[in-house]
Amino acid sequence: MGKTSHISILKNPNLDSSEVAIKNGLSQKRSIILIGHCWVEYNGRARSILEPGERILFIKADGSVLIHRPTGYKPVNWQPSNCYFKISLINDTLIITAIRKKVQESLKIFFDKLFLITVMELVDEGQFYLHVSEKEIQKAILTNPDLLEKAFQPISYEKKIEPGFIDIYGLDKEGKLTVVEIKRGRAGKGAVIQLAKYVDAIRDTASRPVRGILAAPQIMKGVQKMLATLNLDYRKIDLKKCAQTVTFTKATKIQDFF
Amino acid sequence: MGKTSHISILKNPNLDSSEVAIKNGLSQKRSIILIGHCWVEYNGRARSILEPGERILFIKADGSVLIHRPTGYKPVNWQPSNCYFKISLINDTLIITAIRKKVQESLKIFFDKLFLITVMELVDEGQFYLHVSEKEIQKAILTNPDLLEKAFQPISYEKKIEPGFIDIYGLDKEGKLTVVEIKRGRAGKGAVIQLAKYVDAIRDTASRPVRGILAAPQIMKGVQKMLATLNLDYRKIDLKKCAQTVTFTKATKIQDFF
DNA sequence: GCCTAGGTCCCGTGC
DNA sequence: GCACGGGGCCTAGGC
Numbered sequence: 001m002g003k004t005s006h007i008s009i010l011k012n013p014n015l016d017s018s019e020v021a022i023k024n025g026l027s028q029k030r031s032i033i034l035i036g037h038c039w040v041e042y043n044g045r046a047r048s049i050l051e052p053g054e055r056i057l058f059i060k061a062d063g064s065v066l067i068h069r070p071t072g073y074k075p076v077n078w079q080p081s082n083c084y085f086k087i088s089l090i091n092d093t094l095i096i097t098a099i100r101k102k103v104q105e106s107l108k109i110f111f112d113k114l115f116l117i118t119v120m121e122l123v124d125e126g127q128f129y130l131h132v133s134e135k136e137i138q139k140a141i142l143t144n145p146d147l148l149e150k151a152f153q154p155i156s157y158e159k160k161i162e163p164g165f166i167d168i169y170g171l172d173k174e175g176k177l178t179v180v181e182i183k184r185g186r187a188g189k190g191a192v193i194q195l196a197k198y199v200d201a202i203r204d205t206a207s208r209p210v211r212g213i214l215a216a217p218q219i220m221k222g223v224q225k226m227l228a229t230l231n232l233d234y235r236k237i238d239l240k241k242c243a244q245t246v247t248f249t250k251a252t253k254i255q256d257f258f
Numbered sequence: 259m260g261k262t263s264h265i266s267i268l269k270n271p272n273l274d275s276s277e278v279a280i281k282n283g284l285s286q287k288r289s290i291i292l293i294g295h296c297w298v299e300y301n302g303r304a305r306s307i308l309e310p311g312e313r314i315l316f317i318k319a320d321g322s323v324l325i326h327r328p329t330g331y332k333p334v335n336w337q338p339s340n341c342y343f344k345i346s347l348i349n350d351t352l353i354i355t356a357i358r359k360k361v362q363e364s365l366k367i368f369f370d371k372l373f374l375i376t377v378m379e380l381v382d383e384g385q386f387y388l389h390v391s392e393k394e395i396q397k398a399i400l401t402n403p404d405l406l407e408k409a410f411q412p413i414s415y416e417k418k419i420e421p422g423f424i425d426i427y428g429l430d431k432e433g434k435l436t437v438v439e440i441k442r443g444r445a446g447k448g449a450v451i452q453l454a455k456y457v458d459a460i461r462d463t464a465s466r467p468v469r470g471i472l473a474a475p476q477i478m479k480g481v482q483k484m485l486a487t488l489n490l491d492y493r494k495i496d497l498k499k500c501a502q503t504v505t506f507t508k509a510t511k512i513q514d515f516f
Numbered sequence: 517g518c519c520t521a522g523g524t525c526c527c528g529t530g531c
Numbered sequence: 532g533c534a535c536g537g538g539g540c541c542t543a544g545g546c
Contacts, residue, residue, distance in 0.1 A: 006312065006373055007293065007373050007374055009267070009269070009374070011267070031314075031328050033291065033314070035265065035376070035378065035380075039384065045390075045443060046388060046389060046390040046391060046442070047388075047389040047390055048386065048387060048388045048389065049386075049387045050384055050385075050386045050387075051384030051385045051386070052384050053380075053381065053382030053383060053384035054264070054380040054381050054382050055380065055382060056289075056291070056316075056378075056380070058314075058326070060326070060328060060329055060330070061328045061329055062328075062329035062330065064329070064330060064331045066326075066331070068316070068318070068324075069380075069382050070289050070318060070319045070320075070378075070380040070382055071318055071319055071320035071322070071339065072318070072320065072322060072339065073322045073324070073336065073338045073339055076386055078331065079331075080331045081329065081330065081331055115264055115265050115378075116265055116267070116376065118293070118374065118376075120293065120314075120328075120373075122293075122311075122312040122313065122314070122327075122328040123311065123312050124311035124312050124313060124327050124328050125311060126297065126308055126309030126310050126311035127308075127309045128306065128307075128308045128309070128334055129306060129307045129308075130304055130305070130306040131305070131306070131307075132305060239304070240303065240304050243303075243304045243305045246305075
């Protein structure tokens with residue numbers, strides 16, 4: 001039995017002490033990893049049987065369950081989060097049952113030998129970002145203007161005018177002057193006001209028709225209406241495609257991408 | 259350092275010995291679990307950043323990678339099987355890079371603290387059996403066509419036509435050409451569209467009347483109406499009878515499933 | 517390599 | 532609650 005500030009370990013535990021350790025871990029909402037020899041039955045939307053073998057069982061703090069074989073990206077059996085557990089020890093077999101209530105589904109794991117039990121309390125407050133920055137969206141659109149709109153032609157970017165900088169300035173497919181305001185996340189009314197300001201400024205100096213486009217992956221409630229009132233457009237931006245464009249151009253330029 | 263016949267464990271290892279253990283584990287095609295404090299960068303089809311926190315890194319013997327946070331069914335970052343690795347130790351940071359060659363993608367995991375390293379050789383030869391899959395329903399209907407409809411005669415299955423594959427193709431009791439689309443769960447509008455697509459394709463090539471049947475245990479709201487509009491039929495599938503049919507033919511013993 | 521389709525898909529979003 | 536679409540979907544099967 002080893003112990004750190006975060007982790008308790010049991011090596012080659014007998015099934016009795018395993019039962020205790022698992023029950024304690026579950027009641028304390030810890031994450032648990034069991035490595036051992038087991039077989040599995042699943043009953044629910046479908047049914048499955050997994051014959052005996054050595055696997056890794058991972059029970060997370062939120063009640064999700066994963067059973068992993070030594071190969072393959074996917075767990076062979078699993079249960080999504082928020083399931084509850086029953087632990088029992090019958091005839092030298094430790095039985096862990098994970099039950100989902102919403103969808104009537106149960107997963108039964110039978111262990112006859114455990115090699116290692118790890119019970120952890122992991123502290124993980126880090127944010128996860130699946131994204132590209134506003135600069136990268138800009139770069140992606142400049143590289144591949146179709147990401148904004150078919151046949152768009154950029155003229156300049158970060159163009160300085162009186163009220164500030166225009167993200168992208170160009171011509172649409174009909175040759176109309178166009179101001180593009182980019183937002184990385186869900187665009188709100190502030191973005192619309194910013195765009196309207198630039199469009200007005202350009203219209204004043206150019207004294208010819210000017211289009212305004214709000215480019216963002218999403219817009220907030222009511223923004224569509226506001227845009228319509230001000231006669232501005234919204235173009236949905238596909239962040240994934242932007243990421244691909246940026247990554248690709250970067251990778252071809254910078255050798256040591258990998 | 260503890261050791262069983264299958265498993266090597268390092269508790270609170272320093273980064274130097276971690277580097278050695280991981281390199282050895284990889285070269286011997288073992289499965290490796292790392293528990294520690296890390297941050298992650300992913301670059302490929304999309305891009306992501308995961309800020310520092312305590313997680314579990316799981317590298318499988320086939321070169322698949324999973325990074326799990328303390329909650330959630332899915333790994334926060336991952337790499338499918340067959341990727342290769344680079345391990346380096348720079349400025350008190352252990353960097354594990356997992357690279358996919360087919361799709362140009364890289365995953366970088368940076369550890370500044372490791373709590374536990376587990377290196378395993380898991381022996382897992384057990385077979386996995388999944389029942390009540392779409393394939394099984396298909397097999398059941400082919401074996402006993404009455405499960406679909408009285409006097410139905412299958413001609414072929416997985417028949418390739420222009421838009422895709424027809425699950426079952428046959429003749430109904432009146433000898434009319436029939437396309438069957440099978441769904442294992444509750445069939446939605448997507449299934450109807452799929453069916454309609456195949457029926458149209460067959461009608462074009464056969465230039466005679468063609469029936470379309472959606473075969474599923476249940477259908478979603480509005481699907482019945484959609485089918486009626488498109489002049490397609492629905493046949494409710496009894497999963498229990500399908501399972502029995504397949505069980506009998508395969509002579510596998512799956513008692514009290516239902 | 518591309519395309520097609522299934523999945524115990526899971527998961528978010530909108531109704 | 533149900534229905535629908537997206538995912539770094541993954542994976543298997545054809546061509």
